[in-house]
Amino acid sequence: DLFWRSGHRIELTYDEAGWKRAVELMNATDVGKAQTDIELAIDALKAQPGLDGGIASIGYCFGGLLSYHTAANGLVDVAIAYYGGGIQNQLDRADEIEVPLLMHFGEQDSHIPLEAVEKIAERFENNDNVEIVVYPEAEHGFNCSHRDSYNQRAAAEAHGNTLIFLGQEL
Numbered sequence: 001d002l003f004w005r006s007g008h009r010i011e012l013t014y015d016e017a018g019w020k021r022a023v024e025l026m027n028a029t030d031v032g033k034a035q036t037d038i039e040l041a042i043d044a045l046k047a048q049p050g051l052d053g054g055i056a057s058i059g060y061c062f063g064g065l066l067s068y069h070t071a072a073n074g075l076v077d078v079a080i081a082y083y084g085g086g087i088q089n090q091l092d093r094a095d096e097i098e099v100p101l102l103m104h105f106g107e108q109d110s111h112i113p114l115e116a117v118e119k120i121a122e123r124f125e126n127n128d129n130v131e132i133v134v135y136p137e138a139e140h141g142f143n144c145s146h147r148d149s150y151n152q153r154a155a156a157e158a159h160g161n162t163l164i165f166l167g168q169e170l
Helices: 016-028 031-046 062-072 091-096 114-123 152-169
Strands: 056-060 078-082 101-106 130-135
Touching: 031 062, 056 062, 062 078, 062 091, 062 101, 078 152, 091 114, 101 152, 114 130, 130 152
Parallel strands: 056 078, 078 101, 101 130
Antiparallel strands: none
């Protein structure tokens, strides 16, 4: 619950009002504090008996940016970012990425321009731990079946790529 500091059990919808509220909450979120929350959640997970495999973070939109930071902080064994907005503005952390990282982007994303994705790809072109996949005709939120931007083909391909990635890296 990334927004717990702003309210109890916040539920967001995919209509215009829900999107507006999500942006407000995202802009009000202290990323450092969110990373502390994520670290505490990972520590609690690691303390569970029977955890034999590695830990992955998977985030969507703002969560994709947080998954990127989680990878840079070395908190997980692998990380996945679905249309992680703002990663192109956080490339000063690129050298901190030592775990496998998979990033999914939509070619038609109206929130993350293709130029931003190209900037990310250029920064990571010599890092074998980082894989970037761009899905043709996919818009921001292409993986969410509750949104108008849902793209079944891109979502299925991204899901398959994610499962392969996790299978290879964990």
